Amino acid sequence: MSLAPQSISTSMISSSSSAFLSPSNLNFNSRQNAWVQAKRISVCKCVAAPQEEKIAYKTKVSRNGNLGKLQAGYLFPEIARRKAAHMLKYPDAEVISLGIGDTTEPIPEVITSALAKRSYALSTQEGYSGYGAEQGEKPLRAAIASTFYKDLGIEEGDIFVSDGAKCDISRLQIVFGSNVTMAVQDPSYPAYVDSSVIMGQTGEFQKDAEKYGKIEYMRCTAENGFFPDLSTVARTDIIFFCSPNNPTGAAATREQLTRLVQFAKDNGSIIVYDSAYALYISDDNPRSIFEIPGAKEVAIETSSFSKYAGFTGVRLGWTVIPKELLFSDGFPVAKDFNRIVCTCFNGASNISQAGGLACLSPEGFKAVHEVIGFYKENTDIIVETFNSLGFKVYGGKNAPYVWVQFPGRSSWDVFSEILKKTHVVTTPGSGFGPGGEGFIRVSAFGHRGNVLEACKRFKHLYK
């Protein structure tokens, strides 16, 4: 059977349709590893096949229905795809990427020399090490505990070093299994929802609402200060909460997190608290959920070296699971996580871990703060730009993301307009959930020159 393509007009791609339908005319074909002219297919009619077509061999293995529920590719590869398509179309344009939150500044030397030193050591008898503890090297676990959780009652043994928060989220989902219900902020980092769909925790995608069935979406808007009205949130087993928030940039206050912890306690839920941007906080909002009394009985915290040390490619993160966190039958969650870590993982790279340890040395930590400071200055420049243009601007103070409102407009349309007219890549808010519609996320990772140039172009476009 061949498919007769029907071309689609952009009017069919409205803000209420699936967030990822693309009007672009180029597709990256991973099989051919090349960009190919896209068949502009959205609705397909089957017609009789010409006789010469070979029938491909198919196995008898049914596709995992959960993967069939996913509406499109993961958000960030889609942004990358669009950017690449744009660059092909405008080969002379100087495209500036403020879309995917990819770090750009070099890693401080005190840290890279530790990475290099460990690499060299692996070629010596004394320095060679094979398999490491799957939970991570002891000195690093201890350093994470003392740097981030001093006086919070979190110990080295509660820390599990990983190759990053995204991977940890999926490992946590594997621990939880398919029979748990989950709640997310809306908008939120797409890996929470996507991994939930993959695990089979959700129902089908409801096109009208742009939501998956069985997920509790906790609306975070300008009106509610980007903290959900918990009195309207149904009980779920798991609550994903990211603060400072990606994409809105909002950092929850102590008072808000106290209410969240109480909510979890009352409902017997487990909070998965993503604190990957904690070091970007400017004011005195909590940097860890464990600053809230009682949190150890209801929360897991996950974090990452990606946005602190520019380790986006080096790969290093961690998850904290307190001993006090128990399933309904009293079984410690940490024990099951440990089992997954030992069976489905084999530890973060030893070289990356040596780098992590250097990040947490006094000299390394100081250098890390300098790089963070640099990105925060970038963020200030972007905030100031959009403010001066009369936009309603959120975030930016406690996170490297600026959440700009474009009331009444489809975020993918705004994304396309900005890309086309200024050659700047951003991220459309609806990619983070229906609550992101009407917003654009501008990330502050970039060389200073690029950020300044991008802001100049924004000023020109929206003056």
Next chain:
Amino acid sequence: MVQPSLTVRKEGVGRCTKVHRNFNLEKLRNGYLFTEIARRELQHLEKYPNAKVISLGIGDTTQPIPDNISMSMANYARALATAEGYRGYGAEQGNKELRKAIAETHYKDVLVKESEVFVSDGSQCDIARLLLVLGSNVTVAAQDPSFPAYIDSSVIVGQAGDLEDEVGKYCNIEYLECGPGNNFFPDLKGTSRTDIIFFCSPNNPTGHAATQNQLEQLVEFARNNGSIIIFDSAYAAYVTDGCPRSIYEIPGAREVAIEISSFSKFSGFTGVRLGWTVVPEELLFSSGFPVINDFNRIICTCFNGASNIAQAGGLACLSSEGLEAVHSVVDYYKENTKILIDTLASLGIKVYGGINAPYVWAHFPGRKSWDVFAEILEKTHITTVPGSGFGPGGEEYIRISGFGHRESILEASRRLEALF
């Protein structure tokens, strides 16, 4: 590999949440095998603090990584401190150059495209990701005995059903017995159809490398049943006698098999973390949907790529200088394994494997493998792995790994000679 301390304080003991424990995890009876071996070794060290324990249990590499490879990684790391050399997020599928090098080096005589190679942080992680792609509704077959991650991950994902305690088998898993009686290749005629077939060759723990003929039978079996083979070729570099190193040497395999492999035992990257999975374009689900598309989606959503430094190391391993250096280390371990085989054979112990893999599979008829393990540990201070840890088909066997410093291997041989 020590379990974290989990004593919940009595006073103000943690209050339970209302979240039910994942019942799949309840089905795992014990800790992961190698975690248990590590625990026993530590316990032994505590009991005999002056004993010189020799670890021939967990297959952990011991020889340094060749200079040119670690130098590449060091250089790459240093470059991350410069504007020109800094790299952020890499492609989740892996660095293009490395994917190309893997396709050209490991698959030069068979048709594997760069775009079908997915670089990872190791096979154990890839196995879990593959099972995540496949979901809980598929049926699984695995060799018996086999690397425990296949079955354990299958249990975790919900494919395995309940454990039948008396036989030590999960009721939904098809166990493909491999022993001396059937030339370490399962009798496929008597095997029920499953969606997925895990097959490791050269085999961990038995050391047997399947022949061309055996793999042709396996591919035919998979084709006839519409099954998918997950072929673990982590020990391909240890093949000595011309047995196939890749499933794709078998015609028709591209439409029925995924291949996983690793730099761990190839380049001593057990701690550095690097591996890969090949998913051919022609591999389709029953609906015609390409498996590669779903694998790619999982990679992009549940993973963020292998460490860029490790990947730089991997690329160096596959340069001609790197390959030469890496193969000398592999030869070193192969010589170790030969020493162990010769020792055990001279003691009249029936040994298998060791020719195409760094593992010796020693038979102790009529004895429980955990008892033999304990006896060897207690009397010679050598850690091995009891065969039943790899499945009921491993009972009466002990796996001895050939990874170690030469002196340790020689000393271990002396002690075994004294014991037996």
